[in-house]
Amino acid sequence: MSQIIWIARHANRLDFVNPDWFLTAERRYDPPLSDDGMVQAQQLANRLKGEKIDRIFASPFLRTVQTAAAVASALDLPIKLETGLSEWLNPDWMSEEPQRLSTQVLAELYPQIDVSYTPQIGVNYPETREKMRQRSAQTARCLAREYSPDNILLVAHGASVLGAAIGFVGDIAIKEVKASLCSLVKIVRKEPEWFLELTGDTSHLTEVEEVVRFN
Numbered sequence: 001m002s003q004i005i006w007i008a009r010h011a012n013r014l015d016f017v018n019p020d021w022f023l024t025a026e027r028r029y030d031p032p033l034s035d036d037g038m039v040q041a042q043q044l045a046n047r048l049k050g051e052k053i054d055r056i057f058a059s060p061f062l063r064t065v066q067t068a069a070a071v072a073s074a075l076d077l078p079i080k081l082e083t084g085l086s087e088w089l090n091p092d093w094m095s096e097e098p099q100r101l102s103t104q105v106l107a108e109l110y111p112q113i114d115v116s117y118t119p120q121i122g123v124n125y126p127e128t129r130e131k132m133r134q135r136s137a138q139t140a141r142c143l144a145r146e147y148s149p150d151n152i153l154l155v156a157h158g159a160s161v162l163g164a165a166i167g168f169v170g171d172i173a174i175k176e177v178k179a180s181l182c183s184l185v186k187i188v189r190k191e192p193e194w195f196l197e198l199t200g201d202t203s204h205l206t207e208v209e210e211v212v213r214f215n
Contacts, residue, residue, distance in 0.1 A: 007184070041069075073112065
């Protein structure tokens, strides 16, 4: 039995383009996509149009929802919001637990969201790197098992993209996976093992801003 897991990082975010946004933002740890990020999300959607994807899961942060929404529109699929794919709640990056829009508000903005879905894994602030990797790995494995043999897309953050990949191929992902903005990782199951086929493809993007920090 074969199964494909696609893992995408969100597109460019507004506070990367305009750092001053953070100073006055109501939800400063939940920025939207930038204008070029919206273009990147559409480029990702175009890249995935020809792939057989059965289900889309996304972190509930706004930037991941917006990225997933572009793909969901192109593939005519609903989005299931999964907290286990969330940003790393790193206290060195965030002085308090991040405030996010509720699922109901997000669903009003993005009708593709499946409000009946119950997340598999929770997340609590603050988080260590190890805890983040454990919960994102557990989430990815859980979703792959629960929805096998469906091919699924996970839309996450730099850290949780890596954590999800670790869940399938182990620590080799730490060296191999490149979680650039709007990048794609492809992991294929060929019983009984999982194999990395793409480690962070960005060839679908006309322009990609690389960032050092996984955020």
